[in-house]
Amino acid sequence: MASEEELFANIDALLEEEPQLPPPAERARLREAAGITQARLATALKTTTQTVKNYENGRSEPKSPRLEAYQRLLTGWAARYPTHGTPAAPTPPPVAATQPEVPKTFTGPAAQEVTEPETSAPAQGPAVQASLQRPPRPAATSRRPTAKKAATPAVDPRFPHGPLAVLDGGGSAYGVDGIVLDCPATTVPELVEWTLKESGLGAAKLNRYGKDNDPLIVLTAEAAVKLGLPEHLEGHEQRRSLRLPEDHPVVKQVAKAKWQLTQRGFGPWARIYRKAQGRKRQCVQLAILSWDALDERSWPGVCEMEPADVARVLGVYAQRVITPRGSTAVSGLELMTALRPPTKAVQDPQTGNWISGYNPGSLGTEPMDPAPPEATPEHPVVVNSGWTGGFLNEEAYQWVRSVETLSDEECMLPFTVGLDLNTAFLAASARLVVGLSAPDHFHAPKFNPKIPGSWLVDLSHIDLDPRLPSPFTPDGARPTGPAWYQTHTVAYAQELGYNVEPIEAYLRRETGAYLDPWHDRLKTAYVDTLADLGVTRDLDDRQFLAAMEQHKQVDPALAAVLSAIKATVKGGVGKLRERPQGRHYKEGDRWPALERPTWRPDIRAAVISKARVNMHRKLNNMVKMTGMFPLAVLSDCVVYPSPGESPLDFLPYAASGKPQPGAFRLGATPGLAKLEGVQSMLWAVDLMEKGLNPARHIKGGDAVLDEGE
Template sequence: MGREAVVATEEELFASVDALLDEEAHLPPPPERARLREAAGITQARLAAAMKTSTQSVKNWENGRSGGPGHCTAPRGAGHVHPPGRSRDHGAGDRRGDSSCRSHRPGCRGVVGDLSGDVPASGHVEGCGADGGSAVPARPARRTGRRWFRVRSRRDRAGLPRPYHPGAGGVDPEGVRPRCAEAAPQRQGLRPVDRPHRRGCSETRAPRAPGGPRAAPLPAPARRPPGGQAGEEAYQWVRDVDLLSDEECTLPHAVGLDLNTAFLAAAARLVVGLSAPDHFHAPAFNPKIPGSWLVDLSDIALDPRLPSPCTPDGSRPAGPAWYQTHTVAYAQELGYNVHPLEAYLRRESGAYLDPWHDRLKTAYVDTLADLGVTKDLDDRQFLAAMECHKQADPAMAAVLAAIKATVKGGVGKLRERPQGKSYKQGERWPALERPTWRPDIRAAVISKARVNMHRKLSNMAKMTGLFPLAVLSDCVVYPSPGESPHAFLPYAASGKPQPGGFRLGPTPGLAKLEGVQTMLWAVDLMEQGLNPARHIKGGDAVLDEGE
């Protein structure tokens, strides 16, 4: 009875996956639609007339901007008459992409489908050509010629390439087996038409070859365990009111400082992964390798008047969690020993965002200079110029706002959420199909920006003895004896700003005045559980132009 119950439960899971995979129409990609029409000798006007629609609708459908049931029949029929041609780059000796050289015996031929959305984009796909005949053992490793495969379904064109290794001597119905599938955050399953039979791998039909046991079929899809993703987000922290001292409460003002394009500054010389991640168990931490690390940072105990550098809300970590390289490296910089439990690391890396950063930084600095805010101004002149720069030239001020929005939107596009009321939970959304879907790069940018902010907060506490009241992304609020940042920022005897803390200036990463309110106003918001950094400008900083 127990065995039958288990089988029934797994079949129900497979049936649920079948229903999910059959929800979408299996349409060719946009480039293939135009190719099939042209191969059949049909013009867009003829196709529009046959479908009783406009020529512009056909163009939109071929470009992937729209779709409709009426357009589905033509490419399906033309696909059988005009199949895609073989690439000329493959010589006669390379027959990996030639379907004619493969066996057509019935057997277990599976394509792994990624059913989760949290995966980065991949611009290149290699099919899994493993033949699963009932009496044919898996290909040995020396026949494949390479170690990794990138496998995904036709619906998952922007899926993350996952590492697979071929069967080594043993009989494997699929020819490939997932490495560390239980630890991977993605859900895995087989398409209904390709799923291997559970009882079709007996000793009589697939004799065991020497070298290892026979591998079982892929498991049913499983949900990602809680805490299975990195929580690298920007700061949203408010200090506990009970930690305010009497001296702080008697100060008259609360002054907000905003860092210029903090995410753009964090992207400077940022090393990110350029290849698919590899999974490691208990690796030694290396701050030069980009990736995600599962490590316990709960033993990091700092002054409670400062936020934790490891979490967005500033609270102390409760146990092991996934962090980007910059967060773990900063914990090591603070003097703590880090011992990762797992890691997903990328062997190939580079400063991928440098061209994007350099162009936007130049545009930002040049536009501010056109508005009268130049690099040669001292701090008092800079504050005076920033008070009236928007009124000097409204058109250039609009250009400056567009540059800020480009920075903010560019980082956000790396992990764009589903939009629209029609979206249903569990469905894929268009952002997953774009090459800009790289949540790991977004997490690396935010991690470095948060670490940079905490480093400045810590240095300010050491140099001035002041602690922040609240932090929101790139905005920080300090108690101050005066209305100007000069009242609390550290300066040397020569009048120059002390390095390491917050400095005023027009370039990315330097600070400007965000707003000034009374200390009583800030404490009142803190008692209500609100963030003074969000409202110190006079409105909602996030809705207005927060970065």
């Protein structure tokens, strides 16, 4: 049995203060409030996950010395997370154990001993194969259960008026929960000073190692004009690059007052700051509504709302996701960093001083070049090396079934029904192990599904039913020869029973579930917002379909929040491989996005690969359970022929009436399906014959023939 000292040392790793044994339900509440999984707690207590579950449901009680260790932990958590409040700085979810320097072995779930990377032409296959087969260490990833919907969070005394305000032309600043502040500012510098010194706006950091969220001031058109800004921002370039010229009077005012603008200048989302004084940040985020700061596709109808309603929409988003810092894509990326800050305070063993050090599980502070096959054709690592070995093509499905494969029975069915998977990329990011270090090159390695990376494999020998898309290509066509694939794609070929023999690979030694806290926060935001719109997880399938028909009409403001949450997921994943913009870019030059540690095309590829594999697995299971084949797939939408106008007419159910696991299932959580649209079978076949994708049009029914599909 483990000693008491060893147990206390483990607990002190989770908690640094003197923590007693509450009722079982309270034990579970405290653990969830701290963001610690049952598995993580079990590891610290040197016991099993089932034992921890027994502690939390009252079936058993710990005995000494485990009892004293458990008491110590719960007492400390009770101090941090009282029953009627929340901490100002939440404890971050646990992260995978990694090292800031590249070790000579894989860590985290991969945890495979691997020889030094390839440095010369001769293949090192046998050495790599032998080392890759060594037993893995236990995974140390975070899995946090979805928290129950909480009451209104406690007000942070530093930010009594919430995270943001919407300023109108009369000087009224509308905040969250109906707050209206009087803002006397008549210039942008005065507005910044008022925001930082008098407004009481801002929000607490999302991770104890992170930074507080800067206050956001949203300007209506009238407010913008009052502050000397143009009502609309005109220009001929792309909207995202529009900004005030450097000689504009407002830009000069900002500079004269010794404030600075970020590199993107004074555009629809302008950040105005001074260098931090000590620990206190001096930064204000502005968003200008009449400059299209809130894209209609992500924030439907919000620009036309009254200031108080705009404040409500953005306030709910800020509370559940993050204070907006730009487009939903930018916010999605910023949320990753806010939940996994790159640095934390560490003690210098030489001097004893506290310094900034690497935060394990994060992406660090330095940008990282991808492996050539993970890059884009214009990337310097490709252009400068003359790489001609091909690229990863891990993209979402755009597949239409050949009309020749339709049976007479299918053609006789009257309807086609579209199913859309809720936030499929978000579902794919759960428990997703990604690389945290730079890629190393190997020749002829033995495939290991636990190691994230890119593998050159020939999957062209795999012959699958032509009535299903190939799981290995975005267009669903059978591979024609060796190609680069992300780990999940190759692992799925193995899952289907086929042999895989990689020719070469770029693999990462340090690994972790980097996106886990991002997934957990966005999943909770999505589920809670849907529940506020009347779509709760306790509904049966008929009730769910009825609730989804009406949910956008229940509360347009919350419907806009839901739309923004979904856009945050897709946009955040897309930003991981942001391409160069602007007509002046030259191939081979670095572009601004490459200077971010979050420019990680390999992580994007991992998310999309897993999402596409998840989709194919469901398609395959539908064939096994129902004998039905899809007509088309577009990303997270699939179209099936159906005898009726409802998914209930063809989805598989057990004799008990419960949905069959493994196939498409209706529901309100990420990865489950909702109804996308219904059309006639004749309509779908007509589109298919014209080479168009019914999944793209089934929601609206109309198709544009010259859309370039």
